[in-house]
Amino acid sequence: GAVVSQHPSRVICKSGTSVKIECRSLDFQATTMFWYRQFPKKSLMLMATSNEGSKATYEQGVEKDKFLINHASLTLSTLTVTSAHPEDSSFYICSARGPSGSQQRETQYFGPGTRLLVL
């Protein structure tokens, strides 16, 4: 249980285009999902917290107009990198908080990540 998928796993795009990344909880409902970014040999950096049915909460320094987050259902959150530039190239990872009412509800389960390369 508590499986999280991400799609696509890898994407290469031209500068100026927008890229959408999907994060799905496959076998449980996730009211809260998180989006992280990780640069090579660096630690995870939380970008935003995505809550189903409400606006995402962005961390300081993260542009909400550039990184659009939508959490329209209990199993799907999307991150759209708008007008991507080479400096946005990174490893984007989502996670979902475990099922409510379970002991795992405070545990984060990570998706496999999406590697974005902007040319």
Add this chain to the structure above:
Amino acid sequence: QKEVEQNSGPLSVPEGAIASLNCTYSDRGSQSFFWYRQYSGKSPELIMFIYSNGDKEDGRFTAQLNKASQYVSLLIRDSQPSDSATYLCAVNGGYQKVTFGIGTKLQVIP
């Protein structure tokens, strides 16, 4: 600001030895603690979580929690080369976002 401190390493241990990974946290109200393993180029995967003081064992892994001293550790017995990875400590202070440490890189030498 809530902090989670880890030594970035690398920590090198010979195959078969015990690897000891340590983590301290600043928020005394933290309630749940997690260890994740992250292989290079991959996303983190949960190894263990611990809520109560003391030890929790799962196979070759033992998590140890001492809330009074605000530290949590992970012991890996009979270390294998496949254990070589970065180990992330994560702390949750309630129904809040989890704070991650920078991770300790473990190298198990054959």
